[in-house]
Amino acid sequence: MASGSIHRCDLHLIMVVTVTVLRTCAPCPSVCNCTGTFYGNAYCNHKNLDRVPAGISTNTRFLRLEYNRLTRLPAGAFSGLSQLLRLTLYNNLITEIEDGTFSGLVALKKLHLGSNNINLLTNNTFQGVPNLEELSLSNNRLLSLGNGVFNQIPNLLELDVSHNGIREFPTEVSKYLSNVQVLDLSSNPAQLLLIQNTVGIFKQIVALQYLKLNKLSEVSNTAGEIRIPESTFDGLPNLTNLELNGNRLSKIPSAIKSLKNLKYISLHMNSIQSVGADDFHQPSLLEILLLDKNKLVEIPASALAQLPHLTKLYLDFNPISTIPARAFWHNPRLTNLSLAYTNLTTIQEDAFSGLDQLGSLNLQGNNLTTIKGGVMTHVNPKVS
Ligand SMILES: *[C@@H]1O[C@H](CO)[C@@H](O)[C@H](O)[C@H]1NC(C)=O
Ligand SMILES: *[C@@H]1O[C@H](CO)[C@@H](O)[C@H](O)[C@H]1NC(C)=O
Ligand SMILES: *[C@@H]1O[C@H](CO)[C@@H](O)[C@H](O)[C@H]1NC(C)=O
Ligand SMILES: *[C@@H]1O[C@H](CO)[C@@H](O)[C@H](O)[C@H]1NC(C)=O
Ligand SMILES: *[C@@H]1O[C@H](CO)[C@@H](O)[C@H](O)[C@H]1NC(C)=O
Ligand SMILES: *[C@@H]1O[C@H](CO)[C@@H](O)[C@H](O)[C@H]1NC(C)=O
Secondary structure, eight states: OHHHHHHHHHHHHHHHHHHHHHHHHSOOOTTSEEESGGGOEEEOOSSOOSSOOSOOOTTOSEEEOOSSOOOEEOTTTTTTOTTOOEEEOOSSOOOEEOTTTTTTOTTOOEEEOOSSOOOOOOTTTTTTOTTOOEEEOOSSOOOOOOTTTTTTOTTOOEEEOOSSOOOOOOHHHHGGGTTOOEEEOOSSBGGGGTSOSSSOTTTTOTTOOEEEOOSOBOSSTTOOOOOOOTTTTTTOTTOOEEEOTTSOOSSOOGGGGGOTTOOEEEOOSSOOOOOOTTSSOSSOOOOEEEOOSSOOOSOOHHHHTTOTTOOEEEOOSSOOOOOOTTTTTTOTTOOEEEOTTSOOOEEOTTTTTTOTTOOEEEOTTSOOOEEOTTGGGGSOTTOO
8 A cells, every 4th residue: 555655646746747847838828728639728818908919839739819809910810820720819999010020820720710800801911821721700890802812822611701891802812712601691782793794793702612601791782682793603513512591582593403423502581582403504413402581482393303412401491382283203312391481271182102211390379270180101111
């Protein structure tokens, strides 16, 4: 027993020595708390800081500075942090980013500048961060994007500039975004789509897979339907996912017909009254279709007949009162069908015929009085 406690004591001593050595090698600003081997993580968030604290370890890989009172980022603010992979600066009061602020962050992959007051980016704002892959500038005060703002970050994969006032998205900007796979332009003026009428504005973002254009605003407060020019989605061979929620669309924009590989489209919260048989590119690879909260008065059966790969269909909150026989006959892969709050009163016997794969059927919020005998025998027994 006695020898056992000596061992524990030895171990304790070794640990004290090791921790002391680590402390010496890796400083941590007193206002922050740092964790991880050689202080890989520095947490300086929620500290009321009005400047970037001095003395951050050059070993830091993840630096958190969100929820402070930073207003200005001076050139060289992060110099020496050559190991840094992630930097979070959201929810500050940043208005000014000096050219060269991020210089020296040669390893940086993710930069989060959302929820600040940034109104200007220059050709050199992102100088010295050549490996940046994810950039968020969401919820700032940007009114335009100059041609060369992203010219120093050629490896960018994800860009979020949602919730700004961007009225111009010049094709010249796209030239520097050729590796971007995910782009979020939601909650900006719809005007940004109108700049180019003949060439697709996103055409040079050739790697684009996921595009979000939700809740675009009209400049004239008419609250009218968002106009999506015919060429908008031209030249995007890899685009599989598109969001057009909350744009007051009365029909599916014909521009989407150029998207050959579209697999997911979300059109929730629009005013779509009908869906036509040729509204999607044919042949269609569409798997997921969200049309909830629109003004459909019937199941778009002829359009569904052109969507053989559909697995998930959401039609909730549309004033659809009946389901015609075999409405989903051409969609044998459907696993999820949602028809909640659609004003259905009766379901005919053949309504769900052919849905052998259905795993989830949502009919809540309807005033169902009649479900014809046998209707559920056509669907997967898992349906409750
Ligand atoms: C350090 O900060 C992190 C993140 O805010 C927190 O989870 C952790 O509890 C903090 N540790 C100390 C010792 O304050
Ligand atoms: C910024 O870059 C763009 C495109 O590379 C160029 O056309 C423009 O003149 C540059 N602006 C300044 C101020 O250097
Ligand atoms: C498009 O996707 C394919 C398959 O994932 C990929 O090989 C190709 O590089 C992508 N094209 C571009 C321009 O990124
Ligand atoms: C629901 O259906 C009834 C008839 O079945 C119709 O009178 C009513 O207007 C419909 N409600 C809506 C919101 O469409
Ligand atoms: C789709 O249905 C499956 C059951 O097959 C369920 O587990 C899943 O939550 C559903 N997904 C959605 C998004 O409703
Ligand atoms: C359902 O029917 C009841 C009784 O007829 C009626 O009071 C109620 O408003 C109806 N609800 C809907 C959502 O139509």
